Amino acid sequence: MIQQDTNRWVGISMATFLSVAVALVFTVPAALIIGVVGGAYAGWAHFDRAPDPDLSLSRTVSDDTPRLDDTITVTVTVRNDGEFLPDLRIVDGVPDAVEVVDGSPRLATALRSGKEATFTYEIEAVRGDHTFGDATVVARDAAGSVEVKSEVGDDASFRCVPTLTALPSFPLRAQSARRVGRLSTDESGAGVEFHATREYRTGDPLSRVDWKRFARTGDLATVEFREERAGTVAVVVDTRESAYVARPDDDSAVEYGVRAAGSVAATLLDTGDRVGLASYGPDMTWLAPSLGRDHRQRFRRTLATDDAFDPTPPDARFFSESTFQRILKRLPSDAQVVCCTPLCDDGIVRFLRRIDAHGHSVTVVSPDVTGAASTGDQLARARRRTRIRGLRQAGVRVVDWPIDEPLAATVARAERGWRA
Amino acid sequence: MTADDFDDTPPRNSATAAVVVAAVATLAVVAIRPSLAVVAALGVVVLAAGAFRGNRALVTTGAGFVFVADLVAAFSGLGNAVFPALCGGAFAVAAWDIAEHGVGLGEHVGTDARTRHGETVHAALTLSVAVLAIGVGYAIYLLGVDDRPIAAIVALAVGALVLFGAFSD
Amino acid sequence: MNRRISLAFGGLAVAYGVLLVVAPGLAGASATTRTVVVLIGAAAGVLAFRAFLTRRDTPVEYTDVPEVESKRVFPLPGQEFTDRLHNASRSRRSQSRMHVRNDLERSVVTVLTTYRGLDEDAAERAISDGSWTDDPYAEAFFTRTSPRRPLRDRIRDVMSGRTAFERRAQHVVSELDDITEDA
Numbered sequence: 001m002i003q004q005d006t007n008r009w010v011g012i013s014m015a016t017f018l019s020v021a022v023a024l025v026f027t028v029p030a031a032l033i034i035g036v037v038g039g040a041y042a043g044w045a046h047f048d049r050a051p052d053p054d055l056s057l058s059r060t061v062s063d064d065t066p067r068l069d070d071t072i073t074v075t076v077t078v079r080n081d082g083e084f085l086p087d088l089r090i091v092d093g094v095p096d097a098v099e100v101v102d103g104s105p106r107l108a109t110a111l112r113s114g115k116e117a118t119f120t121y122e123i124e125a126v127r128g129d130h131t132f133g134d135a136t137v138v139a140r141d142a143a144g145s146v147e148v149k150s151e152v153g154d155d156a157s158f159r160c161v162p163t164l165t166a167l168p169s170f171p172l173r174a175q176s177a178r179r180v181g182r183l184s185t186d187e188s189g190a191g192v193e194f195h196a197t198r199e200y201r202t203g204d205p206l207s208r209v210d211w212k213r214f215a216r217t218g219d220l221a222t223v224e225f226r227e228e229r230a231g232t233v234a235v236v237v238d239t240r241e242s243a244y245v246a247r248p249d250d251d252s253a254v255e256y257g258v259r260a261a262g263s264v265a266a267t268l269l270d271t272g273d274r275v276g277l278a279s280y281g282p283d284m285t286w287l288a289p290s291l292g293r294d295h296r297q298r299f300r301r302t303l304a305t306d307d308a309f310d311p312t313p314p315d316a317r318f319f320s321e322s323t324f325q326r327i328l329k330r331l332p333s334d335a336q337v338v339c340c341t342p343l344c345d346d347g348i349v350r351f352l353r354r355i356d357a358h359g360h361s362v363t364v365v366s367p368d369v370t371g372a373a374s375t376g377d378q379l380a381r382a383r384r385r386t387r388i389r390g391l392r393q394a395g396v397r398v399v400d401w402p403i404d405e406p407l408a409a410t411v412a413r414a415e416r417g418w419r420a
Numbered sequence: 421m422t423a424d425d426f427d428d429t430p431p432r433n434s435a436t437a438a439v440v441v442a443a444v445a446t447l448a449v450v451a452i453r454p455s456l457a458v459v460a461a462l463g464v465v466v467l468a469a470g471a472f473r474g475n476r477a478l479v480t481t482g483a484g485f486v487f488v489a490d491l492v493a494a495f496s497g498l499g500n501a502v503f504p505a506l507c508g509g510a511f512a513v514a515a516w517d518i519a520e521h522g523v524g525l526g527e528h529v530g531t532d533a534r535t536r537h538g539e540t541v542h543a544a545l546t547l548s549v550a551v552l553a554i555g556v557g558y559a560i561y562l563l564g565v566d567d568r569p570i571a572a573i574v575a576l577a578v579g580a581l582v583l584f585g586a587f588s589d
Numbered sequence: 590m591n592r593r594i595s596l597a598f599g600g601l602a603v604a605y606g607v608l609l610v611v612a613p614g615l616a617g618a619s620a621t622t623r624t625v626v627v628l629i630g631a632a633a634g635v636l637a638f639r640a641f642l643t644r645r646d647t648p649v650e651y652t653d654v655p656e657v658e659s660k661r662v663f664p665l666p667g668q669e670f671t672d673r674l675h676n677a678s679r680s681r682r683s684q685s686r687m688h689v690r691n692d693l694e695r696s697v698v699t700v701l702t703t704y705r706g707l708d709e710d711a712a713e714r715a716i717s718d719g720s721w722t723d724d725p726y727a728e729a730f731f732t733r734t735s736p737r738r739p740l741r742d743r744i745r746d747v748m749s750g751r752t753a754f755e756r757r758a759q760h761v762v763s764e765l766d767d768i769t770e771d772a
Contacts, residue, residue, distance in 0.1 A: 006651060008520065010645025015513060016485060017637035020580065022491050024630025030494040032504050033557045034509040035580060040553035041513055086541055089528045091654045099660040100425070106529035108431075119534055126660075138528060138652045142545050144521060149652045174490035246663035312661055344666050369666060372766065374758050375674055376667025382765035383696060384666075386703050389769075393703070425658040476649065524651055579603030 001053075002149040009045035009145050012038055041143075048141035051148055054082030055133055059092075059156040064274055066125035068162040071101060075120045076135070078152070080111035085138035090119075091411065093153055096310040098123045098184070107187050127258065131157040135174050150152045161304040162259075162297070164266035167408045171415050172231045172273070173361035193344035197221040203292030206273040231273035232289045232332050234360075235261045237309065238341030238348055239281030243305030244313035245344055245380075247369050247403075253342035256367035256403055261339045262300070263407055264365060269296050278327055279308035280351065286330055324351055330356060336361040342369055343384050343398075349391065363397040364388075365407075428474060429531040434522025434539050435471035438479075438515045441547070442467050445486050445511035452493040460489040463512075469517035474526050483516035487513040506557045510550035517546040677704045680754040686754060693761050694731060697721065700765050730757035 016038030021031035055078055062073040076092055092105035103121030111117055134153035140146065197210050200220035210221045237257045246252045265275045269291055276289030277299055285308035287299060303309060320345045331337070337355055341348045345364045356362045366388065370381035388398045396420065446460040455478035467482025469475065494501060497542055521542050665671070668691070677685035694716060701712040701721060715721040719728035725736035735753075738746075746756060 002652070004650060004652065007647045007649055008524075008648045011640050012513075014640040014644065015509070016580065017633045017640055018488075019478070019509070020493060021630045021634035021637055022494070024626050024633065025493065026630075027626075028495050030496075030505050030561075031491055033502060033561055033575070034491060034494060034505055034558040037509040037513055037550075037553045040510075040549055040556065041517075044549050079710050086545065087538060089525070089538075091529070091657060093655075094657040097660060100658040104530060104532035104534070105657055106533040108525050108529045108533060108535040110538055110541035117537075135684070136561075136654050138654065142542070144517075144524070145647045147652045194454065244663050245666040245668075248665065249662075313663075342666070371665075373665050374667065374671045375755075375762050376671030377665045378667070378668065378766050379670055379693075379696065379762045380665075380667035382700065382762065382769045385769035386696075386700050387704050390699075402542065426656055480644075524649075527651060528654055576603060576607070579600065 001176075003050055004149075006140075006145055006147055006148055009042065009143065012042045014038070015056065016042070031171035043147045045143040048143045049144060050146040051085050051087075051139040051141055051150060053080075053085055053088070053137060053139040053150055055079065055137060055150075055152045056081055057152045058154050061156050061158055063125075064156075064158040066158060066160050068125060068127060068160055070125045070160075071122050072125055072158060073122050074105070074132075074156075075118060075119055076105075076116045077109075077116050078107075078111070078137075079116045079136075080113055082113065084113055085111050085139050086142040087144060088117075089138040089140075090117075091122070091136045091138075093135050093284075094123065095132055097126050097128065098130055125158065125160045126311060127160050127162055127255070127304050128311055129157065129159045129307075131155065152209075157381045159305065161162060161301055164262040164300050164303075166266035166270050167263050167411055168267075168411075169415065170264050170267040170338075170411060171418060172268070173287060173363060174234065197223055201292065203294060203296075205291075207272065230271070231263075231268065232276075232335040233268055233273055234276040234278055234289060234327075234331055234335050235265050236278045236280050236327070236335050236337055236339045236341075237261050238315070238339065239279045239283065239308055240318050240347070241282075241315075242311045243281075243342055245342060245369055247371055249371055250369070250403075252311070253344070253367050253369045254309070254313075255311060256369070257340035257342070257365075258303055260365045260367065260401065260407055261338075262303055264304075264338050264340075265299055269299070275299065277302060278330075279306075280323060280327070280339070280341070280348070281308060282308075282314045282318045283308035284323060284326060285309075287326075288330070289332060289335060320347055320351065324359065324414070325352060328355065331360055332357075333359070336363070338363045338365060340365045340367075342367055343387050344370070344380055344388070349387050352391065352396060353394060356394070363399070364391060365399045365401060365411075367401050367403050369403065425536060427531045428473060429525045430522035430526035431520075431531060431533075431535045431539060432472070432475050433536060434518055434525065434543070435468070437539070437543055438471045438519035438522065439468045441511050441518060442483065442486055442515035444517060445490065445508045446477050448508035448511070449486070449489050449493045451504045452501050452508075454494055456489045459492075460486050463487075467515060467519055471522060474523050476520060476523055479516060479519045479523060483512050483519070486515070487512040502561045503554075503558060506554045510553045510557075513552040514546050518543050519547075535536065639654050674755060674758055678755040678758075689758065690731070693758060696765060697731075697761065700768055704768055704771075715738075722761075722764050724760050724764055726760035728755045 016035045019031050019035035019038065022028055023035070057076065057078050060075045063070060066072055078090055088109050088111055090107045094100060094105050101122050101124050105121045107117060107119045109117045132153065134151035137150050139148045139153055155169050197213070198221065200209065200222050206220045208222050210223045213219060213221050239254055243254050243257070245253045261277070265277070268275045272291060274289040274291050277285070277287040279285045285302065285306050287302055339352055339362060341364065343349070343364070352362050352364065370377060370384050371376040372381065388400055391398050399411055399414045401407055446464055449460045463482045464483025466478050466485065470478025470482060478525040487509055490505055490512060493508065505585045522539070528579070529535060560564045618631060674689055677689045697716055699713045701707045701715060702709060705713065716731050719732045722728050729736045
């Protein structure tokens with residue numbers, strides 16, 4: 001608890017001194033009586049005791065597992081467990097990454113001992129785990145000459161794990177080794193190379209089920225092909241501090257990158273490719289490429305709630321070399337990389353070129369958060385375009401995503417361009 | 421929504437109440453000396469501007485004008501001037517208190533928050549102090565300050581001054 | 590200590606005053622002249638003025654409360670450059686302007702090599718002889734010449750508080766934006 005004098009009533013003595021001065025100098029006895037007014041107020045200000053707040057707070061959240069952009073109603077109840085508090089101001093601890101869309105998270109009231117006050121406001125659900133902080137309480141004495149600041153809270157929280165919405169398609173790069181499935185192979189007419197069957201696992205694509213065997217024996221078995229993955233993809237999201245830039249009043253490029261990563265992963269998982277997840281930033285996170293329903297759930301949850309993809313920028317130091325080595329080490333040899341990054345600095349370009357040079361084809365999905373809102377912004381836009389051109393000239397595919405457009409439309413357009 | 425979401429305009433209730441109380445003070449002043457109406461009214465206008473916009477300096481200046489007008493009205497001598505003069509002075513200070521309280525509320529909780537209960541309690545308290553001051557002042561008057569010796573008045577004045585100095589520091 | 594004495598003195602004076610009010614007969618003993626009364630009144634006036642000064646110099650101090658209604662706001666891309674350009678344009682030391690010039694030069698070289706197929710040397714030459722652009726301000730940023738400024742531009746600069754350095758740098762950036770857009 002922090003107590004401070006407000007200095008609100010400093011100068012009230014002016015009223016009394018002036019009254020007395022007028023009364024004595026001009027012989028106006030009535031003015032002397034007016035001096036009582038200043039005296040009364042000064043006494044009130046001086047003699048009131050500082051409050052000693054003893055409060056408890058509880059919140060109810062209308063939905064603690066909301067969908068993205070849902071409106072959540074927060075109801076806050078504050079109870080006075082101590083003495084009468086004539087002047088109470090409460091500011092609720094709305095989670096950092098969340099904004100209030102209706103109502104007010106603040107209240108001014110007076111509370112008798114044992115009484116409760118309630119107020120409600122609405123917030124918009126944002127990806128991730130969010131915990132409410134302590135509410136800030138400022139209690140004043142009746143005259144307002146002293147303020148006592150304290151904090152009170154509970155553990156209310158909510159978790160928003162957005163669903164992954166797939167795109168109509170997402171084209172992968174050709175790999176040098178032979179592949180089956182959606183990727184183009186170098187040899188025409190190459191058939192499927194049968195390898196082995198294993199027991200069917202829930203989540204295996206139905207196209208891989210050995211139906212002949214099922215017709216014969218009634219057993220469900222999944223066919224494994226040599227180098228069975230149609231595609232092995234690691235989705236890498238740029239989560240360095242430099243990626244936390246945005247257009248005015250908009251979400252950060254990291255947020256757009258996360259959304260893109262989710263869409264790309266959903267698209268590829270739906271078609272039986274193995275998809276993994278990595279963050280390129282101070283907080284390293286890694287999900288090995290895999291498939292199946294469990295993996296999809298894990299992917300979705302990690303993307304939504306892992307610290308690496310936090311809506312607020314990291315303050316830890318980033319070590320580009322060791323991060324590169326760690327990612328490279330974990331990448332399966334036949335994996336290709338889809339990187340979601342705003343391309344707002346050269347460091348990410350160096351990283352991608354190195355990954356590419358080590359035999360992992362790279363596709364970049366880049367949300368464009370640049371504009372001409374300032375000189376630096378305009379320069380960033382020019383530099384970004386230059387990076388994109390440079391990457392394309394070096395054989396890296398870049399999906400330049402203007403964020404006003406749905407990603408599906410941008411990818412479709414890019415696909416037509418690559419096929420041509 | 422932008423980063424400057426928070427609107428720190430004072431709640432209208434307090435601003436309105438302050439203006440009403442200041443108007444009552446003005447009426448008291450005008451009852452004694454109609455010629456002071458302009459000064460007092462000007463004070464009310466300045467106070468209103470400060471109270472609705474959240475400007476402390478204007479609030480204090482406006483209330484100050486009303487109070488000074490009230491003091492000048494007191495020159496009219498005793499008799500029927502005392503009670504209105506007391507009211508004018510007390511309500512000028514009360515108006516200041518309510519208005520400044522509102523400005524502070526705006527800064528702390530903003531214009532969108534519910535504040536009515538808090539404002540009501542505070543206004544009731546400050547008006548009680550004003551009424552008390554009026555009561556005590558009038559009682560002293562009734563004791564008959566009129567024809568008392570100068571010495572008494574001086575002693576009272578000195579005493580009050582010194583006590584005041586002691587409290588204020 | 591001081592306060593106790595003041596309180597005691599004040600209390601006594603008030604008590605004496607009340608006594609005299611209640612029992613005026615005692616007053617005859619102490620005669621107070623008008624002068625003394627006025628002096629005390631003047632003293633009160635001085636005290637009133639002192640109180641006014643104290644009020645003026647003592648700001649109201651209310652507790653700070655956090656701003657909770659909004660989401661975190663993120664910087665625009667290139668915010669660092671915008672700030673550096675702003676400071677360098679107004680700094681007395683020319684070193685910061687040199688850094689900005691070097692940075693922009695590197696950007697121009699990259700753009701020219703990527704979009705116009707020049708090699709680095711050719712790009713640098715184009716910058717130093719001004720052939721990379723038609724815009725006189727952009728050209729002047731690197732060649733250090735002073736292009737003639739039409740009156741309308743001068744007025745606009747004064748109104749917006751822009752320095753010549755800033756204007757030229759902004760034209761360079763604009764040029765880069767145009768070159769990269771065409772592709």
